[in-house]
Amino acid sequence: MRALALATAAAIALAACASTASDPAEVASLSALRERFGVPDCPETDPDAGAVPGGLPKTSLPCLGSTRQVNLAGLPRRPMVVNLWAQWCAPCRAEAAILKAVSDEQGVDFYGINYNDPKPDWALEFAALVGWRYSHIQDLDKQLAGPLNVPGLPLTLLVTADGRIAHRHAGELHSAQELASLIEEHL
Numbered sequence: 001m002r003a004l005a006l007a008t009a010a011a012i013a014l015a016a017c018a019s020t021a022s023d024p025a026e027v028a029s030l031s032a033l034r035e036r037f038g039v040p041d042c043p044e045t046d047p048d049a050g051a052v053p054g055g056l057p058k059t060s061l062p063c064l065g066s067t068r069q070v071n072l073a074g075l076p077r078r079p080m081v082v083n084l085w086a087q088w089c090a091p092c093r094a095e096a097a098i099l100k101a102v103s104d105e106q107g108v109d110f111y112g113i114n115y116n117d118p119k120p121d122w123a124l125e126f127a128a129l130v131g132w133r134y135s136h137i138q139d140l141d142k143q144l145a146g147p148l149n150v151p152g153l154p155l156t157l158l159v160t161a162d163g164r165i166a167h168r169h170a171g172e173l174h175s176a177q178e179l180a181s182l183i184e185e186h187l
Helices: 002-016 024-037 090-105 120-130 176-186
Strands: 060-062 069-071 080-085 109-115 136-139 155-159 165-170
Touching: 024 120, 060 136, 080 090, 090 109, 090 120, 090 176, 109 120, 120 136, 155 176, 165 176
Parallel strands: 080 109, 109 136
Antiparallel strands: 060 069, 080 155, 155 165
8 A cells, every 4th residue: 555655656756757749650650549548538629619608618628639639619518527537636636526427427528637747648548548428628838727726636516508607516516316407417
């Protein structure tokens, strides 16, 4: 157990020193990794779509492991759960199975936003290990910190079909029932 704790600490320390995916070769490598792990590509979005008052901002970010840019305000107008997470975040890891279970059963779209995470390859591997079968957007530089008032991770947003953020849950979700109840109440 102690060896696992030391290995985890070392991995986190190394992650802090890692480079980001900015050159074309690295993006191509991440794209191949995303495909190999079965993590879906992000949907095409209208780059000119404007933000709805009280909704997701007009911010274009790269899809995790893809060359596609995603305008958050241009995501399909359907009820959705948007979860900001990082592979180094312990509460994010703790709630991962809950998000997977609920995303497999609920009739709403799910999107992940890999936030402030210096290791996109590890993030893709984590998404695959958890079994998430929904798209993930990448915010390496915390561009959403201000527009979404991100207090920390994880942060789960429930967005209505008209694009309005109906509920914000800051912190770890503790059960599938908790998330399902929030979806039923707000979406």
